Amino acid sequence: MGDGWKVSIVTLMNERLAVGSASGPDAKEMLALAQTLEVDDRPALENKAVRDRIATWHCEQSGLHFTKLRVQSAMSRGETPGPENSITKIVSANKLQGIGSYGMDLMDMGGILVDQDGQDDSFYGAWLSAPGLRIAGGTDEILRNIIAERVLGLPGDIRVDKSIPFTEVPQGGKG
Template structure:
């Protein structure tokens, strides 16, 4: 009839365990090259045959999921774009995803600056230490660059343009930066950095949680390697 029957599995679907709807790219023609033969749909996540399994992360949370599709029926009215044109549709969704991640991902810099402002090293304020100031200055420049790159992207959107590679720059830089910032904060904490419980750790374990979550930022919405390819091309 007018239904499509979907079988397959997807790992790392953000928020699938509380989402009412999802978008799904499928291979509808296996006889053509990779980027051809793809078709995009939206679907009700409560549809029969959809199974969501949350993934336990290193930081104890479950933001991502595995999703299994077993003979899931999707009406053709829920197709997004033309049959076989799913790659073009997915480019739009991916660029917007990278924009939302790149524009909003925390860098950890404001938290680190606040922490260093009240920290004492060897009996003197941490901000008096030339090495600390140098690190903070480097990250301040990066944070400013991210901010203005995001503004550039928003300006393009306001003119009706599709989000471009600037969003890949934002996510690539912010993803590695939050990891570096968290590791530096734990270095400053010394032996106390191994404590991760909010009740025991300095700053309620903020930087420990940041470090455990940071690898995910470098994978979600495109890995560092994918983003570098996009920027280069």
């Protein structure tokens, strides 16, 4: 009794943690793809822009990996997932969308094909599904607010209804 908000937040934090690992192609798959392609008649892996992208996604993947290990350690001590877990979902969903989009671009018109003749369609699938992941379980904007306010301690967003009971919040014409 009296802890309803806390119970809700813990539930949502656990859900966010569960959906936080976007499954799909990663830096490793992008590297494998780039090894098979050419950009400007040269191997794609000789292209600085391609190398830069793969390195960035590799670093993000490492950051996510170690963040998850920290979470697992905390949970093994009986702690509950905290607001810092908002980082995992926002990074992995945006990374997935970037990888899907770049993989399709690298494959040129072949990027839009589905897998009927050996063409890898996992980048296409990532490109289609990642935008939904940036909404489900808390949108990018909400997660950025959480990270700003509850992790970095920045000033809070303006909320004119913060101190008002839910039943008294103005609702359209009814308020």
